[in-house]
Amino acid sequence: MERLLLEFRSLVRAQPAGSWEHMRDYDLSFERLADAVDASAQAQQGARWKGPDLRMRCTTGDAVYDWPEGSPYDGGTTVTWNIPGYGSHATPDDEHLSIHALCGFHWAQGEGRTVSGLPDCHECRREIQLGAERPRDSR
Numbered sequence: 001m002e003r004l005l006l007e008f009r010s011l012v013r014a015q016p017a018g019s020w021e022h023m024r025d026y027d028l029s030f031e032r033l034a035d036a037v038d039a040s041a042q043a044q045q046g047a048r049w050k051g052p053d054l055r056m057r058c059t060t061g062d063a064v065y066d067w068p069e070g071s072p073y074d075g076g077t078t079v080t081w082n083i084p085g086y087g088s089h090a091t092p093d094d095e096h097l098s099i100h101a102l103c104g105f106h107w108a109q110g111e112g113r114t115v116s117g118l119p120d121c122h123e124c125r126r127e128i129q130l131g132a133e134r135p136r137d138s139r
Helices: 002-013 025-048 122-130
Strands: 079-083 087-091 113-115
Touching: 002 025, 025 122, 087 122
Parallel strands: none
Antiparallel strands: 079 087, 079 113
16 A cells, blocks of 8 residues: 555656645545555554654645645644544634634534644644655655
């Protein structure tokens, strides 16, 4: 599966700038497959695991992607919200008191409260990490 993901990323990077939208269509499916590969590697390697294989991920440095407006993609900060019964999630900022998380989850106004630290939602964490510039061949 890892080879399939790496091949997908190389094919995507060869396409014209702006031809893919982050977390839409096939990109969403391949990000979720990369999550599964990382989880498997972490389970197999245990304490030796050095973190996710970033070669399987899209990055904000790839011109082929159209990215959503705002943070973390524009280098801004995120806000972590705890929603009772649903864990913690991240939103782009607290200026507008957004109720839509980076992972797509949303909640009712007044249902959550802001908390410190990273969210426990793996998808929200991944989105925060995507804002970091990194070389294509990094791991």
